Amino acid sequence: MCGIIGYTPTRTDHHSNRDILNVLMDGLSDLEYRGYDSAGVAIANASVSVYKRNGELSELEEMVPNGPIDGYAGIGHTRWSTHGPPSDENAHPHTDCDGSVAVVHNGIIENYRVLRDELEAAGHEFDSETDTEVIPHLIETSLEQGADIETAFRRAIDRLNGSFAVAAVFSGSEAVYATRNQSPLVLGIGDDGYHLASDVPAFLEYTDQVVYLQDDQFAKLSPAGVEISDKRGTVVDMPVKTVEWDPEEAGKSGYDHYMLKEINEQPRAIRNCIRGRTDEMAGTVSIDELDGIDRPKRIHLVSCGTSYHASLYAARLFRAGGIPATAFYASEYDAGAVPIDGDTLVIGVTQSGETADTLGALRDANRRGAETLAVTNVVGSSASRETDHVMYIRAGPEISVAATKTFASQQVALAMLSSTLTDECSREFVEGLRALPDQIQSILDQSRATEIADVYANSDAYFVIGRGYSAPVALEGALKMKEITYKHAEGFPGGELKHGPLALVTERTPVIAIVTGESNAEEMIGNMKEVEAREAPVIAVTDSPDVVENYADHILRIPQTAWQFTPILANVQLQLLAYWTANQLGRSIDKPRNLAKSVTVK
Template identity: 35%
Template sequence: MCGIIGVASIGPKDDVLAKITLDALKSLEYRGYDSVGMASMDSSHLEVRKCAGNVEKFEKLRRPLSMKGTIFLGHTRWATHGEPNDINAHPHLDCTGEVAVIHNGTVLNFLELKHDLISKGHKFTSDTDTEVIAHLIEHFRKLGMDNFSAFKQAIQSIQGDHAVLAIVKGDNRIFFSKKNNPLVIGLGDEMNLISSDIWSLIHVTNRTIPIGDDEIGHITATSIYAEKLNGEKIDLKSRLIVQQIDSSAISLEGYESFMIKEIRESWGAVRDTIAGLMGDVEIGKAVKALDRARRVFVVAAGTSFHAGLIFSLRLLRNGKTVIPVIASEHEFLETDEDDAILVISQSGETMDSLLALKRFKSNGSFVISLTNTLGNSISSYSNVALHTRAGPEIGVAATKTFTSQVGALLLLSSMIIGESIDYLKEAETVVANSFSKSIGYMEKIGREVANKSSMYYLGKGLGVPMAMEGALKIKEIAYIHAEAYPAGESKHGPIALVEKGFPVIFVNTGELVDELRNNLKEMQSRQARTYVISAGPELKSDSETREIVLEVSDPRLTTLALAPPLQLIAYYAAKERGTNPDRPRNLAKTVTVR
């Protein structure tokens, strides 16, 4: 889940290339912030600077803007092999100091390779799996191979999913290879770039070319080249995508964090998503495939899975056979040509979802995807690729992308069911009004629960996936243990933990209100500290319960209305606890490891 960036330019431009690389690393930091490093190179030198910690610490301690060269590599790490420290930070060098490598992924056979290379006299300095790639390139160069052949042979020697960039002193090429992990080329002015995602390139260029799986090649300042591992050449420029992105979307623009900025962008993102899909001819193909399928499998992970549960429940209530699948558990299920698969992923690069897609498609199933970026891996493997229009989301915790997914899935499910979609004209207003009305209440709730160690989120019907999303958010960014349950299930064990002051948040979508009110009273009788977020009829509980009632023009929009308040509770709890909502510990936004 690391972030990698390579920049190749015609000539040195003072500190411009170093700044481009550093700015890209700041954009990529959501992919990991355990350690950071950069390499710079020209015809006579290759220099590496790196350290444990985030980009801000790296910039302060290692002064990367003083680095010079025409070729730069940058890496921000989410640790897998080896603890986060200065030595394990990327880039990694070979014994000669002439080869530098950065890597996103895992080398499954690295111990076997490492022991073999040590027996041949190689000296390793880190605990990472990545370092074997640098030594393999060195080994094959010593056997007389040219640089690209040595790189290619090294890639063919490793096992596992990867995106790799490598440079060799005196060579003006950045070598690359991709298998399952994301990689995209950016075409600039007298400069080419290659990175883990388009957001890190957008401040330089909006012209991008996605790299496919099992493709290998190189870029220079003026050229791009790729081939399959079997040597078949690839016409990269035929894949050119001109991204329509406002660069302000990746700037804080005066906000204290990306998370609060992106929550505020939710209603515009929902509007753009629904309008874009209604004008997309692909949605008709998706509706037809999902409607005629014997079974519909909804595959996703994390927040996207919760959005998928909302879609699944709506179809289940209308007689469709729908099976929600947590992507990492896909191997326990079988599909066939009569099934349709809906894969939901914000990035389009989530490894578990991508592997599930490939497996189910190989069974003959028809695959529809819903992602937020153009030119991603999941879209490229899908029979029909649909996209939300949320724009870049820099905060690790999904906010506007979740709300946009819910909007897209409401539209898609309504079209499958055959109901009017006129109610979605109010989607933007409902989300905006929910934010405006709830922000003060949610700040108070967030600050109140911030000193608690554990809490529950309870709901009924469509309130259950919303409760799950609320619990996930506060775990992610405030580090408070939270569990979500169907409210009636709380009597079957969870209520044993409830004592005086235990926080319980009820998510009320207006379904089974009387039953939900009874569940609330059960918690109150155990002296729980109860809160209610209602997008339906008020529960009208006692005066000790803090309840907010949101205005919703149509009951089908309740899930959209509930998203901002649940996100705001987590945000303000994180602020009160002094944690960084944009960079939660141990997490990366795009999970590209199994």
């Protein structure tokens, strides 16, 4: 959630801020997927020019100047409201009393109320309800006391409690100053300038050379280069890494929505996930980066949202292989209340590697002596740096807020991880893995989800049921439906239908039943009959159409495969059904209301 962008050109001569402004606006556009309700930019020259507006980025585009104005450096921000509702006043950047300092900020400043009271008592005037606004006023106080810019910036940051990423520009200065604590910031090293952002796609069109800033590190971006230092001011050398994502991967490539593009990218994403990790002839899976992990006594999986559903699926696989495993909501994980020691492997499943609740759970596990592993998509993310081991899912950039290809890649990665830790691998398993991309492509080519969505788009609610390994996918299918259609949707194990949810079933509540070879088909058919008796339409997602055709109004077919992978195939049909339903309803599919792609606050 929230997006920061910053830029300073390498040129030291005067130049039009239209160049800087274009870079900032392009970056904000590339960060729209993170979720936001207002946007703004600040350009530093002899003074600081600030433009910010409540609403979509298009609203901001209407107010920024068209003519050339000299500028040295700039910052921008897309805000997702926490302190104070969406408004022009609460939009970032925020300034000090005389407008010579502009600041953008992600995260939560926990002690802002105390700081604000102190500053107001000293005569500072505030224009917003945000926690962020205390930062420029703290900087202003130090500048008035004679500190130089960098010292004033550091002193202000030292007063803050909480999680944050902060960037600032100053009148008359060519530099952007930035720091982070438990909120992501990445630097981009380009030929024509230096960038900073919350995420790589914000500047990927300009450079693929990046530095991942770590907690309590400070960065100064100026025409002379990038200087990184620690909390004490000591300059540190940080490795420059090459991002292997193609800039075109972050575009729509002709699709109407990123979500549809990313659903269709799943065959390639899974090929990338398994590449170099399987030997079909030997029937083995080998994950080189995890060679140092021994079979643990127990496994805890910590995650949120879609990643939690992938964790539920994985926990079943680990238990089937003889390792006790439990999936926890990361926000509810209390390592002090469950058995945890050096024989416990705590796996954090997080697409971004920056999810605040998941990072908190992993840090708690580290403190208690557990071995930790991150299963993530982002190289250099906080989760990848702070755990003992990391396994990358290799899905490539995912822009749509609703996760699709990363969920499939998480399932595949976790299935491979399970096979290695439990020694439950087989030739059938590896063959199933290798067949997945082509099988998913066949679903994409032949799915009837579009026509079914047309029939049921105006339903009152949707229920998704499954058993065994398909139960977590039922939860995920319902989550996708509610995220992007804004319709009520519930997912639960088929056996729970009669323990409450059946009271809500009517002829206007379609029931989507996942009936696959690993499910108990007889029991699932029983559930289908229960809802059919209440006149609810039934949509079956199945690899056995002959078994269910007499009990379903519609069938969405999936190929037969190894039992571990039928949930992955079933999920593709559920993704398509949710997408086409939302499309029929005219929803904002890539940026659903009130939601953010990367949730970096607790």
